Amino acid sequence: MSLLQVNDIHTYYGQSHVLHGMNLEVKPNEAVSLLGRNGAGKTTTIHSIMGLTPPREGDITFSGTAIQKKPPYQIFAHGIRIVPQGRRIIPTLSVEENMKLAAFQAVSKNQQEEIERVYEYFPILPERRRQKAGHLSGGERQMLAIARALLGKPQLILMDEPSEGLAPIIVREIAEIITKIKATGVSILLAEQNVKMALFASDRHYIIDQGTTKYTGSTQELETHPEILEEFLGISV
Numbered sequence: 361m362s363l364l365q366v367n368d369i370h371t372y373y374g375q376s377h378v379l380h381g382m383n384l385e386v387k388p389n390e391a392v393s394l395l396g397r398n399g400a401g402k403t404t405t406i407h408s409i410m411g412l413t414p415p416r417e418g419d420i421t422f423s424g425t426a427i428q429k430k431p432p433y434q435i436f437a438h439g440i441r442i443v444p445q446g447r448r449i450i451p452t453l454s455v456e457e458n459m460k461l462a463a464f465q466a467v468s469k470n471q472q473e474e475i476e477r478v479y480e481y482f483p484i485l486p487e488r489r490r491q492k493a494g495h496l497s498g499g500e501r502q503m504l505a506i507a508r509a510l511l512g513k514p515q516l517i518l519m520d521e522p523s524e525g526l527a528p529i530i531v532r533e534i535a536e537i538i539t540k541i542k543a544t545g546v547s548i549l550l551a552e553q554n555v556k557m558a559l560f561a562s563d564r565h566y567i568i569d570q571g572t573t574k575y576t577g578s579t580q581e582l583e584t585h586p587e588i589l590e591e592f593l594g595i596s597v
């Protein structure tokens with residue numbers, strides 16, 4: 361059974377038709393990547409799932425429930441979280457205040473305990489707990505953005521280009537954190553342009569272009585047939 365099923369969705373910005381029948385699936389305990397060039401429709405797909413740009417046609421099922429017409433707070437309550445493109449942490453608040461704010465939304469009691477549990481994935485964050493989030497490095501901000509999403513033990517995290525703007529060694533660190541999160545039973549949909557990271561962190565991949573799914577396959581298939589990446593993404597790894 362699938363955890364998330366996106367069936368033939370069409371999403372628009374006003375008159376502009378951006379997703380043209382997007383299909384994808386995430387199974388329980390799976391990390392799946394959404395690969396595509398600038399403007400391919402990765403963010404729009406993630407926002408469609410989260411209810412931020414609801415699809416005009418098609419359906420989205422999560423754990424057997426249709427969610428395509430639900431508002432974002434209800435989708436959040438079903439156990440889906442978004443780590444937005446560009447991190448979007450609150451720079452004027454401290455690390456701990458960012459966590460507290462998210463904990464009040466995600467957890468009904470023992471918020472501090474839950475914050476400390478999540479800090480275990482990211483030892484640097486409790487060391488910086490009193491620092492303003494705006495003073496963190498790019499990698500630390502990304503860690504904070506992911507940490508926030510882990511509060512309340514979600515079932516699925518939608519990560520939008522977490523590697524963007526980070527040095528390769530930090531990207532590697534984030535990829536390792538993603539595999540650790542997956543090992544605890546959380547499923548992940550990872551939108552990426554960094555194919556190396558996607559291959560490292562995900563089990564399966566969708567290559568999208570112009571708002572539709574062009575290819576789907578496993579990490580093993582993409583590693584043995586790198587010409588697929590060349591054909592659909594125009595890159596060689």
Ligand SMILES: Nc1ncnc2c1ncn2[C@@H]1O[C@H](COP(=O)(O)OP(=O)(O)OP(=O)(O)O)[C@@H](O)[C@H]1O
Pocket residue numbers: 373376378396397398399400401402403404405445553
């Ligand atoms: N708010 C908006 N209003 C109108 N068009 C938009 C809006 N946001 C995105 N688009 C258009 O929708 C298409 C898909 O954009 P989207 O942001 O989903 O791509 P993406 O794959 O996330 O790209 P990137 O890698 O640059 O983040 C693009 O053609 C983009 O110009």
Ligand SMILES: [Mg+2]
Pocket residue numbers: 402403404445520521
């Ligand atoms: Mg995007």
